[in-house]
Amino acid sequence: MSSLDLFANDGAEPLSTQISEQATLFHQFLLADDEALINDIRGVLKLSPLRHLTTPSGHKMSVKSSSCGSYGWLSDKHGYRYQNTDPVTGQPWPDIPHRILVKATEVSRLAGFENFQPDSCLINVYTPGAKMGLHQDKNETDFSKPIVSFSFGLPITFMWGGFKRSDKYQKFSLQHADALVWGGKDRLRYHGVQQLKEAMHPLTGRCRVNLTIRQAG
Numbered sequence: 001m002s003s004l005d006l007f008a009n010d011g012a013e014p015l016s017t018q019i020s021e022q023a024t025l026f027h028q029f030l031l032a033d034d035e036a037l038i039n040d041i042r043g044v045l046k047l048s049p050l051r052h053l054t055t056p057s058g059h060k061m062s063v064k065s066s067s068c069g070s071y072g073w074l075s076d077k078h079g080y081r082y083q084n085t086d087p088v089t090g091q092p093w094p095d096i097p098h099r100i101l102v103k104a105t106e107v108s109r110l111a112g113f114e115n116f117q118p119d120s121c122l123i124n125v126y127t128p129g130a131k132m133g134l135h136q137d138k139n140e141t142d143f144s145k146p147i148v149s150f151s152f153g154l155p156i157t158f159m160w161g162g163f164k165r166s167d168k169y170q171k172f173s174l175q176h177a178d179a180l181v182w183g184g185k186d187r188l189r190y191h192g193v194q195q196l197k198e199a200m201h202p203l204t205g206r207c208r209v210n211l212t213i214r215q216a217g
């Protein structure tokens with residue numbers, strides 16, 4: 001982007017890219033709050049630590065995860081599901097930090113989704129080599145609610161597919177402080193991320209942090 005483009009934006013509207021009819025990438029939407037948001041996540045992880053989940057077929061996922069909100073997303077030999085307690089601590093998941101809720105509802109509204117009331121925030125932490133294969137998010141009860149995804153730290157290549165796993169997919173980079181929202185007719189698209197490349201980020205170090213914020217219940 002040239003500096004002229006930056007001035008033309010005037011700070012009034014977030015710069016965004018429409019990746020499908022009902023999927024929008026808001027570039028650097030979280031930049032003004034990045035450190036505070038990352039600290040909020042650190043606070044959650046002190047209460048419900050990161051762990052590697054296992055797929056129903058018994059494979060250890062390369063990403064480390066935790067959750068906050070009324071519903072935490074889990075995967076183990078019993079399947080993919082939401083649960084209202086953390087199996088590691090035996091306690092309810094920590095609350096979703098207020099700042100995360102505010103930014104998630106703000107960006108969902110900008111993307112055209114009103115009445116989004118997040119009750120689940122999955123925290124995914126990728127270190128170099130970690131990835132997530134193409135999948136659909138479909139453990140939620142109401143598919144009229146969007147998915148809001150925040151990225152912090154190292155960039156990663158996001159795969160944005162169709163409605164069958166074998167469909168062709170587009171690739172684009174998710175960068176520090178980007179927010180991606182998809183819903184409506186695009187809600188059940190396959191998506192995933194390619195292997196994280198080795199690098200260092202000034203705020204997160206050698207990792208990428210993803211928040212996947214949903215209305216699960």
Ligand SMILES: O=C(O)CCC(=O)C(=O)O
Nearest residue numbers: 122124132137193210212
């Ligand atoms: O890390 C990402 O950007 C994608 C995460 C994701 O799709 C998920 O956890 O369901």
Ligand SMILES: [Mn+2]
Nearest residue numbers: 135136137191
């Ligand atoms: Mn997903």
